[in-house]
Structure formats: C-alpha cells, structure tokens
Amino acid sequence: MAGQRTLLTIAGSDSSGGAGIQADLRTFTALGNYGTSAMTALTAQNTTGVQAIHGVPPEFIEQQIHSVLDDLDVHAIKTGMLFDAENTKATVRALKTHYSARAMPPLVCDPVCVSTSGHTLLAPEALEVMMNELFPLTTLITPNKQEAELLLSVTITSLEDMVDAGRALLAHAPRAVLLKGGHLTATLADLNRLPPDVRVVRDGLYGENMEILAANAPRPENIVVDVLCEANGSTTVLARPRIDSTSTHGTGCTLSAALTCALAGGATVLDAALSATAYTHLGIQTAVKLGAGHGPLNHLHSVAQMSVPPPTLGNSYPLTRLLMSGNAALWKEYVEHDFVQQLGRGVLPRASFVHFIKQDYHYLKYYARACGLLAAKSDSFPQIASATQTITNVLREIATHRTFCAEFGVSAEELERTKESAATTAYGCYLMDIGLQGDTTKLLMALFACLLGYGEVGLWLKNSATDRGFVLEDNPYRRWIDDYSGPLYQTAVRIGIETIEARAVADPPSPARLAEWQAVWDRCTRLEKGFWSMALEVTGNN
C-alpha cells in the first residue's frame, strides 16, 4: 500500500465492468494505485450495447466529490461520462469549490460522447459546458476522432487532419490534447510523410539496431496512431501496429485512467501518453474474448500474483513458513524421527549415536565446502563475510564432534578414518551440486534446510521436554540437545531465517522459482531423514 497514490474518477458506471468507473478502478488497481469514484450516471449495459441509463442527481455528484476530497489527499483526477449539462456543471462546481484556494492535481478529461456500441452518452447541450467550463481546468483531454469532429465541427479523414485537429483543440484545452486515432487506419508511408516538426514514436515497431527482432517478427501493414499536442508547441505521433480485435470495449476509459495514474506519479504528459497508450494497447492485445459483442480489455497484463505473502507482525517469516508447511508431513517425520525421539529419551544405542556423529563429521566437510562455494558465488563483501562466518561455525561444530567422540571412546584418528556412508555422500554431494547448478539463493535453501532443521529438532527436544516424554537430566546426549537448542546455534538459525526471508522480499520469486526452492527444501528434508535412518540401521534399531 506504501507507494499507492489516491486517484478520483468522476464517471458513469458500466454494469458489465468493461468501461466506466469499473474500467477506471481496475486500471488504477492494476497499475498499483488506490481509486475513489463519483458516479454521474449508471448504465445497464453489456458487450452488445447499452440497455438503460439512470442519471445521478447533480447535487449527489457534488456530494460524492466532496466526500472524497474533504477526507483524502487525491493525487490525480479523471472525468469520463458526464451524462448531461447539469451533471457536467455539478462536476465543475465541486472541483472549483474544492480547489478554489489550492492547486488542483492533474486532471484528465475523457470527453465521452458516444459509446463503442454507438449509444449517446452525453446530451448535446452538455458539449458546450464541457468545452467552456471543464476543458480550461484540464491537464489533458483525450477525445477520439468522432469526439474531436463534434468538438471542432470538422471531418477527420487522414493523419494530417488529426494533427491539425489536435492543434486546434489546444484553443479549448490549453495544456495538452491526446487525440486518439483508433478509428483511423494509417500506413508506414503516412508516417514518413509527416512534416519534420512532428515527432514520431514507434512502439511495437522495432527501432534502430533491432534488426534481429524485426527479422523474426511480422511487419505490420496497418498502423494506429495517437497524436499528442502540447501547449509548448510540440506535436508527437505515437504509432503502433493496428490490432485486429473486438476486445475494445472501454479502451478510452482505460487509456484516460492509465494517463491519470502516470500523471499522479509525476510523469510528464509525453511520458504519461507513452506508458498509458502502451498499457492500453497491451490490454487489447492480451484480451480473451468475453461476451457476444465488444468485450473488455485485459487490464491485468501488468500484474502477477505474489507467491510469497509479505512479512507481517503475525507472520514474520512467510517464506520459511511456506517451506516448512509445503510438505508438513515430511517435515514432521524428519523433526520427530525415531532417532530424535530415542535421543530425547536417552535410550538411543551408543553405537547409533557414534555412527551418526562420525558421519555428521564427514557431512560437515561438505557443508563447509558448500559454504566456500557460496562465498565464491557471492558478489558483495557482506555475503562473503556471512558465508565465511558459517564456515567458522562449522569448524567449531566439528571441534564439539571430536569431543563427543573422545567421550564415547572414538579417537580423532578413528574419526578421520571412518568410511563415508552412502547417505552422507548423497546429502553432501547434493549440496555441492546445487551450488554448481543454481544461484546463491538456491544454495542457501539447501544449506538452511539443514541449519533450520537441527534448530527445530533442538527446540523440539528442549521445549516441553517432559510433556513429550524426554529427559534432560542424566541424558547421555544432553550436551547435543543443549548445543542445538542453545543461544549460539539458535542465533545462527535466526540469522539464516532472516537471510532467506530478505532474499524473498528483495527478489520475489515467481511460482516456478518458489517451486524450485520448495523442491530443494523437501529434498534436503528427505536426505536428513535418511541420515537419521542410517544411524538407526547400524544397530538394527529402526
């Protein structure tokens, strides 16, 4: 929500959702903004046409605008269908009242006169009110060909006519005019005939040094153009390949809503026109046909569903939680493994424990090497330092292992001489392989499944030990339990959790990438389980 700007649309409602305030609000949302609205008229419509209109009383329009502006700090405003002269006047009155003493934010006026399906959406007598009272307040107006013809009483049949009309409209909308050419077809030749004082921006028409892209893409026959005329005298033609589609219901609403978003964000009118026309164009291109007539655009091409929720007070570690609960049964089998339970009750055969410690000693060599690989793959000193710290921790951990072994009558020489079991090789080499295959985050997933797992096992044995039937006093493995539940190891666990959580925030994974992480996590959990099982098998105590 941080960064969301508050926008206001003053327009009609389209029950079918493709146009009107519905298209505005959907565009605002898709572009990451917060939308408010004042309804001027309700329509009962669908993709085939407008079945009925219910005008909203002018004083109620004013009341809606005041309710919004009195309470919220609005960063940009757009107007759409204003219905009739009285409602247009009410809109102007409310805006003028509110912004009598302070600067009005950017205002975009889409002079909606006729729907895509041909239904009249503005009473003829309202046209003059809009031109004389509303246009002077605007940052930008966005008429289509038909509306420009109505406003100027001219006929537009060519690209040159459009440029002339756009410039003529500046007499009424003094800051900028974006004349939409969706109802006119041009060619590349038309573009080349434009006078030199008209700038041409080609979008979806490959530019300089993009011949390898053009070579593999179809060359567009027909071009659609929008013309932007600004008060400073500059004229820009935005050209794109024409799309053959019936999904054009609400194109004008979407464009003016996207313009409003860009202007609220501080964009220049030209940059706003570039991004908003591109957004709208993509909306038509990626639409799936809906309804029997002119269906809506796809407004959601600009957003993706997040695969990891944001961290919050109640869920500080959403990624770790997802990984742990991704295969909760497997995770539980690992944490509550028979080996762990026997260790907790102090009845684990010494031979199993010694075998485990010896193999863990070998495993930790892989682990330290994998951290070395992590350091080699890191591209910042803090990351290198963190990987090195983990190696230092491991070196301390193996000192503990040597002490354990001495206590259990295993010499340092015997420890070194012990042959590596297949379970150890499998897990150790898997770490190295992930380190070779993927990026540092993927390697961290493999390393932290082990780090976090032992932390969880440590707490599971220590917390509510009595309730769980575990003994701490006189448990021969007490030291092992204390080590993994103790502050030193648990601090490393916390840092590990915070590291992967920070990665997921800085570089949110796609669903595919999260699935990859989950696969690594689950694989490590299975390998950990195999490690416990190996230790039990050595005494046939499984």
Place this chain on the structure above:
Amino acid sequence: MAGQRTLLTIAGSDSSGGAGIQADLRTFTALGNYGTSAMTALTAQNTTGVQAIHGVPPEFIEQQIHSVLDDLDVHAIKTGMLFDAENTKATVRALKTHYSARAMPPLVCDPVCVSTSGHTLLAPEALEVMMNELFPLTTLITPNKQEAELLLSVTITSLEDMVDAGRALLAHAPRAVLLKGGHLTATLADLNRLPPDVRVVRDGLYGENMEILAANAPRPENIVVDVLCEANGSTTVLARPRIDSTSTHGTGCTLSAALTCALAGGATVLDAALSATAYTHLGIQTAVKLGAGHGPLNHLHSVAQMSVPPPTLGNSYPLTRLLMSGNAALWKEYVEHDFVQQLGRGVLPRASFVHFIKQDYHYLKYYARACGLLAAKSDSFPQIASATQTITNVLREIATHRTFCAEFGVSAEELERTKESAATTAYGCYLMDIGLQGDTTKLLMALFACLLGYGEVGLWLKNSATDRGFVLEDNPYRRWIDDYSGPLYQTAVRIGIETIEARAVADPPSPARLAEWQAVWDRCTRLEKGFWSMALEVTGNN
C-alpha cells in the same frame, strides 16, 4: 486474462473506494478475476462516515443484473448492501428469473446492515425479505456479530455464543454460515475450552514443528475468530492474532468478495473461508492509514507489477527488446562501432582484422567452455542438448576462423601461439565467472549478448548495405559478413532469442532480477566494444 473468472457483485457504491462494489472490484482484480456489478444504492461517504445515500430504483437493479447475466457467463455472485426491501426483492427476482432453468453459480450473501462507522445501510423491513427469500439461495452468508444478533434476536458475548449463533443461522441459510468475529476478542485459553467437535485452525499462530519461528516472533495476547458452520454439521473456528488497526473500512466487503473469488475457482467452502480470511487479514495488516477515520484495507498485497510485458504479436520478444533498449546508446556504439563500419566499407586494415580473428579464436575457447559449464548446470536433457549444440556451432565457427587466417597468411600454429590480449581475457573470464556465480538463465544472458550482438552486426552490414555506405562486392571481409548474416547463424540467433524469452515467461523476473540481467547484458556489450577497439588499436586506426 486467460484464467480470469467473471464475477458479479450486487451491492452499494462507496465513493471513497474502501467498501462496497469498489472494494469488491478491487478484490476481484487483485485475486486475478474479472468483475461486473449491479448497483443497489450509491453512498457519498469517506473514512469518517456516510454523508448521503441515493437509492437505485428496483427495476434498474433488475436491468443491470439482466444486462450482465444475459451476456456473460458468471462464475460466482455476491450480494452486499441491498438498501431496502424493494431492492432486496428486485435482486431475488432477477436472480430467480435468470436461474429458473439452470443451476445458480455459488452465491455469497454479506448481509450488510450497518456500516463500520455506524450508519444503517439496510432498512429494517428488508431484514425479513433477505432472510426468507435471499438466504435460501446462498452458498454462504457472512454476518458479523451485530448482524447475527439482529438476525437471531440474541446477544453474543463469547466464543461459545458465536458457535451457537452460527449453528442457529443454518436454519435460515441452509448451506453454510461464516460468522465474523471481528467485534469480539478471544484468548488462546478460549480456544482451548472449545468442545472437541469444533475444529480449530490457527493462522498466523505457528503450528507444529515451527518452534524456531515461534521462538523469534511475538506471542499474540488477543485472538480474533471467525466461525464457519456447514450443513454437514462441521464447525470450524478460524483463529488469528488480533491486529490493532483503524484500517478496517470495507473488511466485510473484502472478505465476501474474496470468498466469491475462491468459490468461483471451485474451492470448498472451508478452503474458501481459509484463503479469504487470510487475504482480508493481510489486507488489514499491510494497510497504510488513509483518511481521518477508518481507512481502507490494502487489497494489493497479493500482486506484484510485472517487470517484463507479455509477448504479443506486435512485440514478440519483449525481454530482448528491453535488454537492447535498456542502454540503447551503448548498444548502438557496439553495433555501429568504427571497426564494424571499416569492415563494412572494406577498408579495415588487414592487421586489425587478423588480430581480431586471432583473439576471437581464443575468446571462442572460453565461450565453448562456458557452454560446457551451462551443460553442467542444466537439469534437463533438452537444456543439456541445447548447450552442446552451441558448442558444436562454436567448433564450426573456429574452423572458419582457421580458414580466414590461412587466407590472410596466418598459419594454424601461429594462431595457436598468439598471446591472449587483456580484452579477450576480460571477456572470456567474465563469462566463466557469471557461470560460477549465477543460475543458468544468468549465464544465458552473458552468452546471448554475444550471440545476438554478432547477429545484429551481421544484419546491419548486410541489410540496406548500400544506403549505409557498405560494399559487399569485392569486400575482403565479405565472407565474415555473409557468415554472421547468413541463415545458419541467424537461426542460432532466433533460437537464442526464443530461449531467453521462454525463460522470462516461465519464471517472470522480479525487478531486481531483471536489473541483474540488464547489468550482465550491458557488461557484455561493453566488453564486446572493448574487443572491437582492441582490434583497431593494434594498427593505431582508432
């Protein structure tokens, strides 16, 4: 748009956007669905309260519902504020008419009676109509404590009362009741006192084998519960930590809208309740205060802005295009480098060309090795095959280099003996380093900047050669130009482009990841430029 389901909300409008159809449509959008709406009443309101209400005529409500349902295939419906008895009857009439002969999709009824700010939103006489005529049609009703008290004429003061009320409401809404407990505070002890036939789901309250997470997170004092009672007799209590927030305007609308999304997607009522309450809860938790009173939730926590647009007919290669135009000036300096221009005009000193070919020969050894590394990092046979194919292509390319050298009087032995220049080492080792550091996609970016760059240079020299002042006839470097603009190399270029585009679609990069790719691309472009410059410097012709 593929995968978007069409939903209908029949509810009131909230000018301030936090509740009503605005909250519904925002929720539908954020959860990836397409929303339609039938307006029952307009409110002029903001975060401090409701300033005015304009009821919509009942026949116009029916018309809106018919316009939507006659044209669009609606996957789920929700009702919110119905305003009065006539409008409630109109809603029921329209739904019954439309679904007289066919099955109604899931219907969620949020029995909105009173606003968060205390404003009555449903005329008292409408309550009975809603209970007797609308409830029987529903999949689920979602009253809050106050509404349940009104509907049942009871007082609810405890978690046990909530369970009783939820079960009692099943007499009216025969399929399922989700009784919202936002206005009631419970404790963990209350949860533990619930009878065994009540299932408790704890969300944001860490579960089994998550002690390392719980150890580092605050333990919630107060709990908020929602109670789901289903026709099959099952009762589920959904418990979460209570959030201390004023951003609760539109909570009920958001919840019922999220339920509608989940049910439209085929979820069970229980799964829908779990995901919708989680979505709403996160909306409150991640909200930023807006307005002077009860502000809206953050509906956008579930979505992220895409950093690469989807491929379309007019823009088939959006990622490659972004990379090329990310630093267009640098890309142009590389493609149109003096070395290339002199080569195109046939005036490049032979010594420069020979030096270039000799160094490129060494560089290609790195390139082949980097492809070997790519094969080693790949986790599928097609990926391994593709990396191997590139090595095969490189081996063919070096055969050409040997032939060139022979033509220019350089023996194979001299070619092998040539010392590697720093520019070659820099570029070659950079490829190996990226291969060590990152995942396969990052390595592909490094490999393809070179592949695509030579493809672009080849076409730039060949296409419109005369216009650009290049000569092909009698050009001593004709063979080089033909090779890189020819079908064999250009096919490899096309495959390269399609490979990285497919990666961006399968695993859409976050902005941070795209920035990393762009950095690799730009770095390679600079190293390529350095390679040309090195060749010119050898003859002092730069």
